[in-house]
Amino acid sequence: xxxxxxxxxxxxxxxxxxxxxxxxxxxxxxxxxxxxxxxxxxxxxxxxxxxxxxxxxxxxxxxxxxxxxxxxxxxxxxxxxxxxxxxxxxxxxxxxxxxxxxxxxxxxxxxxxxxxxxxxxxxxxxxxxxxxxxxxxxxxxxxxxxxxxxxxxxxxxxxxxxxxxxxxxxxxxxxxxxxxxxxxxxxxxxxxxxxxxxxxxxx
Numbered sequence: 001x002x003x004x005x006x007x008x009x010x011x012x013x014x015x016x017x018x019x020x021x022x023x024x025x026x027x028x029x030x031x032x033x034x035x036x037x038x039x040x041x042x043x044x045x046x047x048x049x050x051x052x053x054x055x056x057x058x059x060x061x062x063x064x065x066x067x068x069x070x071x072x073x074x075x076x077x078x079x080x081x082x083x084x085x086x087x088x089x090x091x092x093x094x095x096x097x098x099x100x101x102x103x104x105x106x107x108x109x110x111x112x113x114x115x116x117x118x119x120x121x122x123x124x125x126x127x128x129x130x131x132x133x134x135x136x137x138x139x140x141x142x143x144x145x146x147x148x149x150x151x152x153x154x155x156x157x158x159x160x161x162x163x164x165x166x167x168x169x170x171x172x173x174x175x176x177x178x179x180x181x182x183x184x185x186x187x188x189x190x191x192x193x194x195x196x197x198x199x200x201x202x203x
Contacts, residue, residue: 001095001096001097001098001106001110001117001118001119001120001140002082002085002086002089002095002096002097002098002120002122003098003099003119003120003121003122003133003136003137003140004079004081004082004085004097004098004099004122004133005099005100005130005132005133005135005136005177005178006130006132006133006169006173006174006177007060007061007062007079007169007173007177008060008077008079008081008082008083008122009082009097009098009099009102009187010062010099010100010101010173010176010177011045011060011061011062011065011077011079012025012075012077012082012097012099012187012198013062013097013099013101013102013182013183013185013187014062014065014066014101014176015043015045015065015070015075015077016183016185016187016200017066017182017183018065018066018068018069018070018071019069019070019071019072019073020043020070020071020072020073020074020075021072021073021074021199022074022075022197022198022199023075023076023077023187023197023198023199024074024075024076024077024195024196024197025077025078025082025083025086025087025189025196025197025198026076026077026078026083026087026195026196027078027083027084027087028078029046029048029053029055029056029078031078032044032046032053032056032076032077032078033055033056035076036055036076039074041073041074042073042074042075042076043057043058043070043073043074043075043076044056044057044058044075044076044077044078045057045058045059045060045065045075045076045077046059046060046076046077046078046079046083047059047060047078047079047080047168048078048080049080049125050080050166050168050169051168052168053078059168060077060079061168061169061170061173062173062176062177063170063172063173063176066176080125081122081123081124081125082097082122084122085120085122086189086196087196089120090191090196092118094113094114094188094189095188095189095196096109096110096186096187096188096189097186097187097188097189097198098119098136098137098140099136099177100136100139100177100178100179100180100181101176101177101179101180101181101182101183102181102182102183102185102186102187103136103139103140103143103180103181104143104180104181104184105181105183105184105185105186105201105202105203106140106186106187107140107143107144108186108203109186109188109201109203110144110186111144112203117141117144119137119140119141120137121133121134121136121137132177132178138150157171157174157175157178184202184203185200185201185202185203186200186201186203187199187200187201188201
């Protein structure tokens, strides 16, 4: 399981919540743009160093997606951490996306299908630890072990409130990312035609 709370797999879940049928996870933004040139109906979301990518429909922002209607749309996502982790783990037996907004459904999905789970907290650009990813990874691991998980989530916002929230990462994104179990689906990743595709599983 690859965990990215701020914000890749929160954004992916919000896309599905807005009606998208699937998320294609890619390493390179040029690949995403080429896919859109071939199929203009695609919806591109993502960032480079946190900032929206020119030519993409939207950045990596759940608050920008929460009121959209993406019914039936195919989404392509490129981020600096989460999607990179999925691509790097493409040789794993199975991959599931992890974030707080789909926590219970993800635990349910894994309990039904996996006897051994590795939880990877992506962190900042897949290099530095990030508190939100570590907390989510511990929360999910505790739930999988039938332990009572702790969630000191309020500190994740309080600790950042001394900083300015940039336009490309509004505080609302963080608030939405910490809404535990907002959605009732897991996001397993499938390999099809050389692509890595996340689709919702409602159990």
